[in-house]
Amino acid sequence: MSEPISLKLTAKDFKSDQEVRWCPGCGDYAILAAVQGFMPELNIPRERIVFISGIGCSSRFPYYMNTYGMHSIHGRAPAIATGLSATRPDLSVWVVTGDGDALSIGGNHLIHALRRNVNLKILLFNNRIYGLTKGQYSPTSEVGKITKSTPVGSADAPFNPLSLALGAEATFVARTIDSDRKHLQSVLRAAAEHEGSAFVEIYQNCNIFNDGAFDPLKEHGIRDDYLIRLEHGQPITFGKDGQFCVVHPPGGFGLEVRETAATRPEEIVVHDANVTDPAYAFALSRLPGLDLRNTPIGVFRAVERPSYENVVRAQLDAARAEVTETPEQQLAGLLSSGDTWTIL
Amino acid sequence: MSEPISLKLTAKDFKSDQEVRWCPGCGDYAILAAVQGFMPELNIPRERIVFISGIGCSSRFPYYMNTYGMHSIHGRAPAIATGLSATRPDLSVWVVTGDGDALSIGGNHLIHALRRNVNLKILLFNNRIYGLTKGQYSPTSEVGKITKSTPVGSADAPFNPLSLALGAEATFVARTIDSDRKHLQSVLRAAAEHEGSAFVEIYQNCNIFNDGAFDPLKEHGIRDDYLIRLEHGQPITFGKDGQFCVVHPPGGFGLEVRETAATRPEEIVVHDANVTDPAYAFALSRLPGLDLRNTPIGVFRAVERPSYENVVRAQLDAARAEVTETPEQQLAGLLSSGDTWTIL
Amino acid sequence: MSKQIRQLDRVVIRFAGDSGDGMQLTGDRFTSETAQLGNDISTLPNFPAEIRAPAGTLPGVSSFQVHFADYDILTPGDAPNVLVAMNPAALKANLADLPRGADIIVNTDEFTKRNLSKVGYQVNPLDDDTLAGYAVHPVALTSMTIGALADQDVSKKDAERAKNMFALGLLSWMYSRPYESTLRFLERKFARRPELVAANVAAFRAGWNFGETTEDFAVRYEVKPAKMPPGTYRNITGNAALSLGLVAAGVRSGLPVFLGAYPITPASDILHELSKHKKFGVLTMQAEDEIAAVGAALGASYGGALGITTTSGPGVALKSETISLAVALELPLLIVDVQRAGPSTGMPTKTEQADLNLALNGRHGEAPVAVIAPKSPADCFYAALEAARIALTYRTPVILLSDNYVANGSEPWLLPDVNSLPDLRVEFATAPNGEDGSTFLPYLRDPETLARPWAIPGTPGLEHRIGGLEKADKTGDISYDPANHDFMVRTRAARIETIPVPDVEVEDPDGDARVLVLGWGSTYGPIGAACRGLRQRGLSVAQAHLRHLAPMPANLGTVLRSYDRVVIPEMNLGQLAHVIRAKYLVDAIGYNQVRGLPFTAAELETMLEEVLKNV
Amino acid sequence: MSKQIRQLDRVVIRFAGDSGDGMQLTGDRFTSETAQLGNDISTLPNFPAEIRAPAGTLPGVSSFQVHFADYDILTPGDAPNVLVAMNPAALKANLADLPRGADIIVNTDEFTKRNLSKVGYQVNPLDDDTLAGYAVHPVALTSMTIGALADQDVSKKDAERAKNMFALGLLSWMYSRPYESTLRFLERKFARRPELVAANVAAFRAGWNFGETTEDFAVRYEVKPAKMPPGTYRNITGNAALSLGLVAAGVRSGLPVFLGAYPITPASDILHELSKHKKFGVLTMQAEDEIAAVGAALGASYGGALGITTTSGPGVALKSETISLAVALELPLLIVDVQRAGPSTGMPTKTEQADLNLALNGRHGEAPVAVIAPKSPADCFYAALEAARIALTYRTPVILLSDNYVANGSEPWLLPDVNSLPDLRVEFATAPNGEDGSTFLPYLRDPETLARPWAIPGTPGLEHRIGGLEKADKTGDISYDPANHDFMVRTRAARIETIPVPDVEVEDPDGDARVLVLGWGSTYGPIGAACRGLRQRGLSVAQAHLRHLAPMPANLGTVLRSYDRVVIPEMNLGQLAHVIRAKYLVDAIGYNQVRGLPFTAAELETMLEEVLKNV
């Protein structure tokens, strides 16, 4: 295919006429702006883009995108999007979901979409809280979290969404953050280019019920020492002055952070998102501490595997390749197959 | 606590009066016998043992155990068992489930039980097929599987149940096989000793709809070259003559199999089920090939984390520690808390 | 040696044996031969719940009943005239259903001490008076089969497994069935193992010849072809007909068919069947659960496909929240419920009609959907087409209530002319519909159907958002306006209530009946047979059968009120009766049985006679 | 300067402002002061659907209505006598509800050009004749508050946020409310920031003094205490009362309470409340979804706890399959449905009664459960106890149908004597019950209650297995026997049908009414108020209210048939009316509104007057 003509769309083309109704200051605004700003890059006509969401503050997202969109029910967006994507491979299908929507009620559909590698771009807005229902803990809230439903602290260990996705055979796994538009858009770009499910966790601030959850990753002066920006093919160093690096201690399976100065360059792990074995990305996903130190952002994993639609469409195409009759003739043939008898 | 007196139970005590109704030759028989044979070891009175299952051939299991038992509905056993276990920490609660029951319809409850570390021993009978509904593919069936519902082959990549469990923060993960009673029982023993969720995958032959799925792991003369028997603290070697070993190639994150003869002893990975970082167990879980070569069995991971019931019971106990009133007095106090007024 | 030939107008045969004995196949073949001969037929298989219960036990018994006649029949028959019992368990499990005088062919080889004791026979029933009053034909089926295959190149096990063909041969002889199709079938089935073709054919012929030779079978029977409308027929089960109806709906609508399904008895066969029809562009997806299955179907509908999901009761319960979303989205969606006995897991291989309440009312909020039910196996084809028509035309979820009885039963089906099937083509929205010529109003309705436009993604200029929150009339924007909500709730109700459905037809050949029997779904056959029975005895009774449960036919009230008494037999505790009473304030009485089995014509006849006496 | 004091018998005040303006708190405080004074009260909050919609917009308006009187009242009032409007959006959103002549207190500071245009006011409504006919009191609330706090040690933002206390002070003055409890409340609330205590108290006093001083408020009102039965009262919302009822059920049964819940509006508050009561041994679990929540509750019940799950419509739909299992297992289980407007996500913060169908019929197979509904906020306490009683005594799931209106509304509650609450103790099975003295029969029933034994794990000698497959009578073994299934289905139905529930009481003070108004659930207040209104005008009307929807009271048929006309007002399309018509063949007529709002007494009065005219 030759280079397509540019549709010359702008962010404005992706703004719907609906008033945006998140709380003032909510991280969702920044994500919305970043997505709207990114969309023109896809160079896909608006009518071929669909946003499907579940329920939650984040799931209001489709209303604000001037594309096709469905605000469905709690947790079910990946399932609905799978049916759409399987029957309409010509569309660009995006799922917007929250930590509750995707990982609590919708956990099963999420992991199955990932293993199937359905061609969905799944954006999980992780604010580590239930926003819409006014502040209960979520499956990504830290242990001991005090919320309306856990007045003396929650008892259950949180999911690490990336570990879970990797355990579920995801082919594309990434993390980004609401406050860094450029990074967010770079991850969206990689997701869009991927064939199959792209799972993107976006750290998002809920300034009403979980304010500042990701502050260390955002505050000037601190964030550079906390955030690890993954770049495919590059040694993993970070810190304001690149003073930290990631190494893979011999004999171990996990990753560790060291002082760059005290480390031999060849010891520093060179990021490779394309390794087939998910063990590397899994090890990366375990790096951050509870205090958010050493939080990698960027594309953890992007490997090739045929998407679900490609496989099933190929099966359909193969079956239809032999067909020469009209559908009605085919049907007549089908109805009269097997043992028949005729009464005159 | 001093050593408890032995209850002197035998396997026979755990046989219920119900006729066992699996297909002749089904792997479930062997598992049942192994479990019944193991139970006396627990030295727990029968009335304090509960088996809860979902729906599937495997889920008929509770009927055959002379303990308390519930044959519940498809996929929901972990949820039901969670409620039971949380309110009755004095019981030994076992969940029996199948690959469809646990990983298809019940996937969400499974991963949440694991992250919560509910004190459940979860036995997943994996026959890589839907037995009870007569032979559709399951989430553990290999890609391209031809079944009643996939006449030209299934399109979706299977779950690796152990990887999924590890991605879901499981504290205990193990695999065993129907045909090896001794091994199966050793894994049950380890599971029983673990505080919190113990996830045990049991390879099980469905001789009607997926016969021979695990034959290489069972056949004399072949199995020893296919199976890796994990032993905590031991270097991982296998093969009839220990001719193979598992190494962790420097720089990489995965594991590889080598000839023992060509490997320096210190290169051989020493199995440690207790490492906190799940990355090691995850790497182990990725070892087997599609042809079942290099299949580890045994305990992959067993780490300490307080169980869900321990945390929540502690919260209850703390709250109740201060209580001196009778429940009725407490209630009267609660009812009249807040602003009240009196009309005379 | 030529035997006496006796003419019969109808026969009911039940083949019964162990799950491993191939009784379903035997029954199927006998049915096929019978169909070739032009008899009318109705069949009823009966599977055990276990995949393969221990051999020789009562729970392991599998049976297949076939009723054939020289006139048109409506049921697989109340009671078998002939029982083929391949082992003691089969005899024990089925004996109670046999009227005295019935023929019983038993495989004596299996009446061993061990097998007898497995089912609790202390004494061999062939030896005591257990079978007094029956015409017992003891046949050493197993050993004779093995003997007949002595010189064939097959293992003893394979030889033994051919005993069902021996039985089939014998029965085919007894009822003078043409057997060419069976021979062809065996060739197809064992195409890769010619030695098994030879063995099975030999076993069949041995059975036939045994009938011809032995003294025990003195009479041979004939059942003449039935007078049936001309055309090409095939024998078809409800699940197969339903599947073909769905394929036909795809062809006639020109839409791709998408089936999202999670396996469940007795609906799984529809998934199996549809997954074979990829060349029709039918895409099937085995989802992770029922919620995903209906979700995917809804997603496919949203994208312009005919979205379908197939399941049974427990699955419908799980899908309920998503169906409610589909009601709000006003998109076509077809939910097939092949009912089985509940509650909970119940008796999954048994039939029941107890999901009507769930279909009509099982959603939160006011969430009306259309509900229709087929009345017989072949009717499943047309019911599927009708359900698709309503879903597509009125942009609504439609629940199709089949049940295990019609799903697995079979009957001859006069193949329709494909081009005479309803035209289901739909028009997608392609242009703005607002007054200003540029806005698109996704909830502006067609004044006649009250359907909203179906504007599928990919259509330029119609980008819009839909969702489960209440929508403003016309624009579809989120609205919390009280008056709008009231309006939308009533409009959604009206959308279903005003779907035009055919008037209910009353069969009252005598024209003077005072009692009306009203049914729905699979009770059609037994009710019809019972009414015939009464009429043959000179009694007048009227029969009406509902295909449309929501909305109901416009004339139903008038019909009901023109009878002194309305009786509603149902395989539930009176769910339709409840609705009828509420809607029409008619004192309809229910006749209810919840036994996991279809009604027998005889019991309905007895019950109705009682009612007739008291009007 | 002392002002004129006028006596009133009742007043309805609505506080309205932006979500950030603290109107719920203001309303709550005013209610508390009023309660202290001994008026009867009824309140109605109205939240926006968004967490925090953009400031100053219509969707962002939050309001709280309080009705208080010197006699017992039944509703929060149809139309406010006084509106406090903190900004133009609050004025615009509420104006239509005000009768002419009502007082409107507006915060003029917020009537800026920008704020006006946000809600589409071209011209300031304070300047044109929009408010003609109302008694408008323009008050510069914000600036006066800031002014009053000028010398306090707080930021301007904090000062500004205290303006709701200024408003409260003013209103407290106007209606002569005792304010000590408010001062105490402020001290508690801001315990950690004494400067805020001072600021808020100062703002309150400034408001009070403003009333005292300004000419604009010439009159001060008094509403005398209502004559209420003696005792200690508190003001309580339905959700709080329901939570306390559940705690009480735990205490009175002696069982541990387990709540499995997944958050959903408007039921989440019950989860929040119960999670505070750990010292009662109440264990709450926020599950991963509704299915897990009910599953865990059922697991807890199986283990001998009082298993409860709380949710709203979409959650009940999801729980349906598990409730069907609970029906088969015959274990106690409490499902609380705080209804909201559907279908699908609908209008989650609005009220409706449209889940009755779902509660009664929303399961596959014949799966009957008990259903009960509270009639008022305080009644939620007793309804919870009653639901627990039925669940525990009859070993059955019970669905408790609350709704958003009772859940969030409040009223004074005469605290009960704890020891007079029903005794809910149950007996677990402890010994074999078979005739042989050694077998345990898990499905052997109590002949009176038809309940099966509750044999919890841990009980030696009673080990047994239960499940969702059909069970043989008595033994509970899996059974596919047709007669057994029919028996079990009918027994499960009888188990619910025969639960003794109190007769329905009819209120017909005149004794000659020919029209009966029948209601259920939260419509009690408006129906009662409408009936009173009619009676005060000399018209006779009878009122009956159903607490038990399944089973229904034994005398209901007789009651219904003794009136010429039965009218059933419901916030749905006639779900109870449908059941009543079906069961009793009474031509009950529905009066239905599905607006997300409770009925007003006035509209019911008008409607009933019309009905009375035509009997």
Ligand SMILES: Cc1ncc(C[n+]2csc(CCOP(=O)(O)OP(=O)(O)O)c2C)c(N)n1
């Ligand atoms: C079936 C169902 N259960 C529960 C709810 C209530 N509910 C709505 S959103 C939500 C959780 C939202 O959390 P999250 O997904 O993290 O989104 P956020 O609001 O934080 O963006 C819940 C519990 C619902 N709408 N539907």
Ligand SMILES: Cc1ncc(C[n+]2csc(CCOP(=O)(O)OP(=O)(O)O)c2C)c(N)n1
């Ligand atoms: C809600 C619901 N959906 C579907 C079914 C049908 N069903 C019963 S078991 C089963 C799958 C069984 O597979 P698996 O869990 O692997 O167990 P196995 O029979 O192989 O041991 C299915 C789909 C059901 N009983 N309930």
Ligand code: SF4
């Ligand atoms: S509640 Fe939190 S997540 Fe929701 S809109 Fe407000 S700030 Fe955003």
Ligand code: SF4
């Ligand atoms: S179908 Fe397979 S899994 Fe089920 S009982 Fe038979 S052999 Fe076992």
Ligand SMILES: [Mg+2]
């Ligand atoms: Mg969230």
Ligand SMILES: [Mg+2]
């Ligand atoms: Mg399986």
